[in-house]
Amino acid sequence: MKWELPPRVSEKTFQKALDAFAGVVGKQWVLATDEDRETFMDYYAAGDADQHVPSAAVGPQSVEEVQAIVRIANEFKVPIWPVSRGKNLGYGAAAPRMSGTVVVDLGRMNRILEVNERFGYCLIEPGVGFFDLFAYLQKNKIPLWMSIPANAWGSVVGNALERGYGYTPYGENTRNICGMEVVLPNGDLVRTGNGAMANSKSWHLFKYGFGPSWDQLFCQSNFGVCTKMGMWLMPEPEATLGLNIQLPNPDDVGWAVDELAPLRMRGVIEQSPSIGNSLRFVASRTQRSEWYTGDGALPDDVLRDILKKNNLGWWTINLRLYGYDEVNEAHARIIKEAFGRHMQQEIEVVKWHRGEPIENSGAGVPATNALQIINWRGGRGGHIGFSPVLPASSEHVLKQFHSTKKRYEDIGVDYYGSFTLFERYTTNVNMMVYDRDDAALTAKVRALFKVLVADAAKEGYSEYRTHLSYMDDVALSFDFNNHALLRLNETLKDALDPNGILAPGKQGIWPKALRAERA
């Protein structure tokens, strides 16, 4: 893979910067061979990995080393791209937005600094993975539950910074952030919220501090490098009650959203149920060629047949209630009544009580099995996610579902989508699965993505998160008052990072010196 130097940086200067990085972290942790560069690229890319090629990677082990790296980056004007563990799969993984950027991999900063059982929080470094924190809680028999995403290979901190989510009542991971430690683009070190008071007794209890609250300004941004994060964890409930629901028809997603959204808003349902098309279960366990070898997207009648053979509805909902048995039972009754108004199909009930094996509880156990879907089309699989946010109502959900499904079918890609319900909105994650070696297909996927962003923007739907290649498109779709938000973000960027060294282009935010790089 061809790589390039960062803009504004000569080969000689770049080498000096690498030598200076090595002086801080040791030669072993400065990686700059061709093979090293490839290990930080977007492995699942839809044919555009060459747009995001890093020039090197550095692996610090302490906050002091991160500060030193940031100061060196300023000295030599070498751009850096911090990643927690680099597993942002489907969104670019560890690769930087701009080719030539040096990846700063924080994976070696993997200490669990505190777990507070009484107040239900942890203080962790960015290299701590979901598996690591889960292991710690299990080993020490701490009755606190994490919120774990579908693919749990990544970092707890990184996922919260990117606003990922899990499936418990604490599932909106960025909402659990309470107090961070951050290295600013000039190398200075701040603590947010009450952590700004050196001897604070409530850094990880009270989110807001005094004056402006900064935690969310460091999420999905390029304003600082998070080196520690306080995160709330959920007290283990007394019991859980799961309702596994199969919706028989495609349009059932409309009434299901209308029934579930008010219950979610009123707290009858406290977690965020995901209404996903059942093809995802088939795709994670079998390959497309086992069912269909014809051209184009899977025809509706073939899909019906597949679902029937697997005893699945068109959509599946795995809803779970957490808390006292009696309350769960009462809430389950209300939910069953709501579904009973529309369908006769039986709802599977799964119960768990404290002390029983955790894997049956709905707590979430880290796994990477969700990755199985990339094998659906055969060959060397890859995936990318298009994820607009919609109001939680049938009017919007049905319109977006039919429009997206049609767009998928137009280019011969099987529809694979889910609607995850929060109190007032739903996140509609649409996966595109492809064979990375099928250049014609990946070109269509890239073109489709831009069409989907434009379609959504026309309807007033924005993305909650996106792949590197579409950050500019999505940022520009926020167009109120001639992109006033982008102007504000870039005013802040230039004030905090005058040399433009930290993650240029992240979320469409470019520093003054590199704005010509905007797509």
Next chain:
Amino acid sequence: MSARMEGPLPGCMAKLLLLTVAAACIAAAGAKALAADDAAQKLEEGKQLFHARCGYCHLTGGTGTIMLARRLGKDRALLEERTDLKADYIKKITRVGINGMPPHNRIEVPDSELDSIASYLTRPASARVAAGEKGGTP
């Protein structure tokens, strides 16, 4: 059919819990630098590293195991039980990836750890016999 996308397949639960213990032990294992000539202990270290770094996907029920079963058959799906792997091949695949498996960089798996993992996965038949493993027939 249980259909919970976000959850792992039931078969991998026990191994995942074992992995948690392995992960917790890894720091301690690293600290106790073992004598170079103590082959058994080195293999044990390699085993622990394999569980901690590769176990996310390559234990029973894991996604790598499922993918390998599909490609090569169930008998060759569990890397720990394979006797046909070569150390250089393991190291190369770890760095460049293969099919659905992404590459692993030298920060998450340093060369020294990869050497240890490869030694464990290519341990001689005598070591397998000594450990009473399946597939340990000399």
